[in-house]
Amino acid sequence: xxxxxxxxxxxxxxxxxxxxxxxxxxxxxxxxxxxxxxxxxxxxxxxxxxxxxxxxxxxxxxxxxxxxxxxxxxxxxxxxxxxxxxxxxxxxxxxxxxxxxxxxxxxxxxxxxxxxxxxxxxxxxxxxxxxxxxxxxxxxxxxxxxxxxxxxxxxxxxxxxxxxxxxxxxxxxxxxxxxxxxxxxxxxxxxxxxxxxxxxxxxxxxxxxxxxxxxxxxxxxxxxxxxxxxxxxxxxxxxxxxxxxxxxxxxxxxxxxxxxxxxxxxxxxxxxxxxxxxx
Amino acid sequence: xxxxxxxxxxxxxxxxxxxxxxxxxxxxxxxxxxxxxxxxxxxxxxxxxxxxxxxxxxxxxxxxxxxxxxxxxxxxxxxxxxxxxxxxxxxxxxxxxxxxxxxxxxxxxxxxxxxxxxxxxxxxxxxxxxxxxxxxxxxxxxxxxxxxxxxxxxxxxxxxxxxxxxxxxxxxxxxxxxxxxxxxxxxxxxxxxxxxxxxxxxxxxxxxxxxxxxxxxxxxxxxxxxxxxxxxxxxxxxxxxxxxxxxxxxxxxxxxx
Numbered sequence: 047x048x049x050x051x052x053x054x055x056x057x058x059x060x061x062x063x064x065x066x067x068x069x070x071x072x073x074x075x076x077x078x079x080x081x082x083x084x085x086x087x088x089x090x091x092x093x094x095x096x097x098x099x100x101x102x103x104x105x106x107x108x109x110x111x112x113x114x115x116x117x118x119x120x121x122x123x124x125x126x127x128x129x130x131x132x133x134x135x136x137x138x139x140x141x142x143x144x145x146x147x148x149x150x151x152x153x154x155x156x157x158x159x160x161x162x163x164x165x166x167x168x169x170x171x172x173x174x175x176x177x178x179x180x181x182x183x184x185x186x187x188x189x190x191x192x193x194x195x196x197x198x199x200x201x202x203x204x205x206x207x208x209x210x211x212x213x214x215x216x217x218x219x220x221x222x223x224x225x226x227x228x229x230x231x232x233x234x235x236x237x238x239x240x241x242x243x244x245x246x247x248x249x250x251x252x253x254x255x256x257x258x259x260x261x262x263x264x265x266x267x268x269x270x271x272x273x274x275x276x277x278x279x280x281x282x283x284x285x286x287x288x289x290x291x292x293x294x295x296x297x298x299x300x301x302x303x304x305x306x307x308x309x310x311x312x313x314x315x316x317x318x319x320x321x322x323x324x325x
Numbered sequence: 326x327x328x329x330x331x332x333x334x335x336x337x338x339x340x341x342x343x344x345x346x347x348x349x350x351x352x353x354x355x356x357x358x359x360x361x362x363x364x365x366x367x368x369x370x371x372x373x374x375x376x377x378x379x380x381x382x383x384x385x386x387x388x389x390x391x392x393x394x395x396x397x398x399x400x401x402x403x404x405x406x407x408x409x410x411x412x413x414x415x416x417x418x419x420x421x422x423x424x425x426x427x428x429x430x431x432x433x434x435x436x437x438x439x440x441x442x443x444x445x446x447x448x449x450x451x452x453x454x455x456x457x458x459x460x461x462x463x464x465x466x467x468x469x470x471x472x473x474x475x476x477x478x479x480x481x482x483x484x485x486x487x488x489x490x491x492x493x494x495x496x497x498x499x500x501x502x503x504x505x506x507x508x509x510x511x512x513x514x515x516x517x518x519x520x521x522x523x524x525x526x527x528x529x530x531x532x533x534x535x536x537x538x539x540x541x542x543x544x545x546x547x548x549x550x551x552x553x554x555x556x557x558x559x560x561x562x563x564x565x566x567x568x569x570x571x572x573x574x575x576x577x578x579x580x581x582x
Contacts, residue, residue, distance in 0.1 A: 192405045196442025272448040
């Protein structure tokens with residue numbers, strides 16, 4: 047039962063309308079950062095206020111919502127956002143990727159392949175891929191406008207010059223449909239290939255920076271690289287200690303203070319369903 | 326004399342820029358030919374830097390025409406084309422290397438930026454070219470992975486020059502390139518510049534208040550006062566036989582050691 051003190055999904059209808067207009071524009075211009083009037087949400091910046099607003103604008107009562115944080119369904123951020131929408135929208139929730147119609151995520155794309163009709167909402171801290179190279183917003187906008195992306199490669203050059211390989215391992219920039227360079231939010235670069243040609247709709251919301259951008263289904267998103275240092279998705283060189291998967295992205299968990307550690311799938315739903323299937 | 330002179334590389338006509346009622350530069354006209362070095366001298370506040378900024382596209386002039394390579398009206402170009410021109414065919418060497426370098430990026434990255442901006446995507450080739458250019462401006466290639474902060478002022482200025490020349494521009498704007506350097510470093514930098522300019526056949530517009538710099542580098546000289554060009558001609562001619570009263574004052578004010 048929805049708490050009567052709230053409109054459906056917390057935000058008022060005019061705000062959702064404003065958000066939907068921004069989302070439509072973002073879908074029409076893949077990779078372009080659309081400004082929107084971000085609202086105060088009942089949670090601090092950095093907790094996914096942008097993602098929450100995008101999710102609220104997309105939710106309908108029939109939706110089934112899944113919320114993950116670093117791949118996990120049971121961490122603080124995921125649990126509190128899921129409870130927030132249960133309380134304010136009364137929608138059904140799930141932990142199974144395949145059953146969800148909307149998935150809000152922080153820093154991961156689920157291992158289970160997404161399908162047409164699903165929406166993946168990312169929480170984005172810093173939407174501007176050029177920010178740490180060029181601090182002026184006026185200048186970065188001009189660079190996007192005129193497709194001056196040489197600077198992005200300077201960052202990768204610096205990586206190779208200092209570390210011998212492209213050391214950027216998350217928030218790895220992609221070129222969308224040969225036009226905009228986009229920061230796919232801090233997902234590990236292991237997930238970058240999943241951005242390319244994905245059948246699901248991907249929406250990115252940055253609350254503090256007030257930007258929304260999108261990857262419509264089946265959009266080309268190519269990770270930037272050098273001809274002689276091609277892009278390589280990386281993960282820890284282990285298999286999951288719980289489910290044995292050798293192909294999923296792993297978290298390193300410290301188990302004691304004597305150097306003990308184990309590697310487990312970061313996607314808890316994926317790991318659990320594999321263990322259940324094995325039993 | 327060749328009957329068919331090639332068109333000037335840069336044609337400037339009646340370029341004017343005012344700051345409110347005050348004149349920045351007024352009715353400046355000149356032609357710059359391929360491989361020619363033009364010096365602009367004058368005291369502080371005479372409009373040299375305003376003129377250079379207008380020419381290089383950093384400041385929009387109020388009126389006048391700038392024609393590049395005989396056909397391109399620079400001021401009427403769309404911004405994308407103008408910025409492309411600025412990072413391929415043109416280069417700008419700032420007085421303070423901090424304005425022209427990325428201080429947080431290694432020397433190699435600084436030199437490589439223009440290459441990558443022009444579409445180079447092969448790390449090995451970019452690095453080889455950066456190494457080659459560091460050698461050309463007499464910086465030890467071992468320091469390719471050091472950041473400019475760790476460089477001396479003279480080295481920073483040479484790095485800025487390498488960064489600008491790596492894409493083989495045809496026209497280089499220089500704003501007091503030797504300002505703030507001590508005399509021996511200045512001499513070395515001038516020597517290096519002169520060699521690069523001659524070897525690459527660069528056209529250069531160099532703004533300075535140092536007459537020794539233009540004597541060494543410039544083929545032709547423009548003297549500015551209160552925003553206007555008061556005298557122009559061959560460098561030696563202007564310096565040895567100044568006609569305008571202000572030029573005479575300028576030449577006679579040089580300290581003799």
